[in-house]
Amino acid sequence: MAEDGRPLVAVVGGGVSGLAAARVLAGLAPAALEEKLEGVGVVLLEASGRLGGKILTGELGGHLVELGPDQLLRRDPSAERLCRHLGLGDDLVAPVPGGAAVYSYGEMRPLPRGLVLGVPTDLDALAASGIVSADGVSRAGKGATDAAVISAAELGLAGDGGAERTAGSLLRERLGDEVVDRLVDPLLGGINAGGVDAMSLAVSAPHVARALCGARQVVGPLRALARPAVPAAGAPAGPVFLGLRGGLGRLVDRCRAELERSGVDVRIATPARGLRLLPDGGVEVATASGEAIRCDGVVLASPGHDAAALLGEAAPEAADELAGVPYASVAVLTARYAPGSVELPGQWSGVLVPRIERMLMTAATWLSVKWPWMVPDGSVLVRVSAGRYGDERIAGLDDASLAERLLEELGAVSGVDAQPAEVSVTRWERAFPQYRPGHPRRIEAVRQMLAAGGPVELAGAVLGGIGVPACIRSGESAAVRLAARLRR
Numbered sequence: 385m386a387e388d389g390r391p392l393v394a395v396v397g398g399g400v401s402g403l404a405a406a407r408v409l410a411g412l413a414p415a416a417l418e419e420k421l422e423g424v425g426v427v428l429l430e431a432s433g434r435l436g437g438k439i440l441t442g443e444l445g446g447h448l449v450e451l452g453p454d455q456l457l458r459r460d461p462s463a464e465r466l467c468r469h470l471g472l473g474d475d476l477v478a479p480v481p482g483g484a485a486v487y488s489y490g491e492m493r494p495l496p497r498g499l500v501l502g503v504p505t506d507l508d509a510l511a512a513s514g515i516v517s518a519d520g521v522s523r524a525g526k527g528a529t530d531a532a533v534i535s536a537a538e539l540g541l542a543g544d545g546g547a548e549r550t551a552g553s554l555l556r557e558r559l560g561d562e563v564v565d566r567l568v569d570p571l572l573g574g575i576n577a578g579g580v581d582a583m584s585l586a587v588s589a590p591h592v593a594r595a596l597c598g599a600r601q602v603v604g605p606l607r608a609l610a611r612p613a614v615p616a617a618g619a620p621a622g623p624v625f626l627g628l629r630g631g632l633g634r635l636v637d638r639c640r641a642e643l644e645r646s647g648v649d650v651r652i653a654t655p656a657r658g659l660r661l662l663p664d665g666g667v668e669v670a671t672a673s674g675e676a677i678r679c680d681g682v683v684l685a686s687p688g689h690d691a692a693a694l695l696g697e698a699a700p701e702a703a704d705e706l707a708g709v710p711y712a713s714v715a716v717l718t719a720r721y722a723p724g725s726v727e728l729p730g731q732w733s734g735v736l737v738p739r740i741e742r743m744l745m746t747a748a749t750w751l752s753v754k755w756p757w758m759v760p761d762g763s764v765l766v767r768v769s770a771g772r773y774g775d776e777r778i779a780g781l782d783d784a785s786l787a788e789r790l791l792e793e794l795g796a797v798s799g800v801d802a803q804p805a806e807v808s809v810t811r812w813e814r815a816f817p818q819y820r821p822g823h824p825r826r827i828e829a830v831r832q833m834l835a836a837g838g839p840v841e842l843a844g845a846v847l848g849g850i851g852v853p854a855c856i857r858s859g860e861s862a863a864v865r866l867a868a869r870l871r872r
């Protein structure tokens with residue numbers, strides 16, 4: 385209960401999922417979400433000293449740089465809609481077009497046209513790219529001929545998920561190892577710093593899984609998804625991704641200002657320590673400072689392992705399930721080079737490095753090419769990413785050694801071997817949930833356990849969508865579900 389006698393809802397976690405949930409609960413949601421609660425008090429608890437979670441716009445040598453996400457996929461309109469709602473629509477900018485390259489057989493090679501998350505649909509373009517050998521192209525060609533039907537069950541689209549195969553097992557069988565190792569794994573696996581050999585295709589790329597369901601081969605059915613000349617029904621026209629001029633930190637700042645204006649009690653540096661279900665149907669949220677907040681409902685918008693720790697007492701079985709979702713840690717090196725001091729291989733926007741190359745770096749992005757707003761003085765900005773599930777080497781290196789190694793590898797891969805004027809290393813520990821086969825079943829089980837207990841809803845990347853738009857959608861939906869439950 386809020387001090388003024390209104391029902392009180394706590395949102396735990398001030399990342400974008402929690403912010404989105406708090407907005408709906410505070411009645412600030414877009415009109416499309418009609419389930420908002422009238423007259424509810426909202427308290428937002430964030431453990432760290434700032435809001436935003438993985439969204440972090442930082443500064444390097446006087447330049448604003450994205451240290452977390454930098455681009456928003458438009459196929460899910462949630463993030464674009466939120467930005468427009470917050471008055472940031474005019475600052476949404478498309479990245480400067482420029483395809484990525486893959487480092488393969490000792491060279492940066494442009495991605496061939498016709499790829500769908502690394503799955504080739506144009507074998508001539510694949511052959512011309514040099515990313516895989518002639519044998520690799522011919523093996524992928526064999527998979528383009530008719531074979532057994534790909535069933536809904538093995539894709540994880542039907543049944544209880546028990547028969548679901550990993551994306552890697554399915555695609556290796558159809559396309560061969562070389563295409564998977566040198567293209568599909570860096571692109572599809574790279575989305576959540578994971579690997580295709582442990583990944584659920586239905587969760588990580590549901591549109592790809594749906595296109596393959598009932599097909600006898602993978603190449604033909606995916607052709608329609610490969611950059612169609614006319615956008616598919618419902619898909620937005622224009623760029624596939626958008627960034628925000630001035631950084632996504634502005635979205636966080638605007639959300640915070642708007643929440644506070646509407647009376648939400650936003651508390652940073654206030655970790656929740658545990659939940660207790662009360663006999664009267666409410667929930668008590670204990671904070672690290674010893675406060676016990678009596679609430680009528682809770683949205684848990686912290687990463688799965690943090691949510692598990694909070695639920696240990698209130699819902700131990702749900703906590704065990706959530707604790708079973710593995711996470712990958714990554715690190716991001718951002719390097720600024722003085723104007724004119726270095727030339728980037730300019731026809732690309734960056735490069736992906738397949739796991740099979742055994743390097744620390746997983747990718748590099750030419751930030752200053754992609755987002756000119758970051759470099760009004762003509763500086764050159766490069767981001768080098770490292771770390772993926774199953775590769776713990778970054779944890780054993782201090783920031784200086786990691787930066788040195790990554791700059792060396794950047795030089796070997798791209799020829800960019802000048803000394804930067806400044807570098808920064810940002811570590812993201814246990815940042816990317818890994819969606820294993822059966823993940824939706826696990827999450828549904830958690831939901832049912834929570835539903836049977838008390839008014840607690842889950843939001844965030846752990847549910848099955850890693851991107852900022854999916855996280856916003858998850859926060860909004862959790863708030864709508866909670867509002868419906870509280871209204872009953």
Ligand SMILES: Cc1cc2nc3c(=O)[nH]c(=O)nc-3n(C[C@H](O)[C@H](O)[C@H](O)COP(=O)(O)OP(=O)(O)OC[C@H]3O[C@@H](n4cnc5c(N)ncnc54)[C@H](O)[C@@H]3O)c2cc1C
Pocket residue numbers: 396397398399400401402429430431432435436437438439451452453454455456457654655656657685686687690691694714716812815843844845846849850851852853855
């Ligand atoms: C380097 C990097 C690059 C990325 N690039 C992109 C990209 O370009 N595009 C894209 O769409 N996505 C990208 N992502 C993914 C995306 O940023 C995240 O999946 C998303 O922001 C997660 O949002 P969230 O709110 O669910 O979780 P988080 O951002 O993790 O927020 C959870 C919050 O909960 C807080 N918390 C945890 N425990 C407690 C507790 N006990 N009490 C109170 N608070 C607690 C945490 O401190 C945190 O602030 C990237 C991620 C990273 C790390």
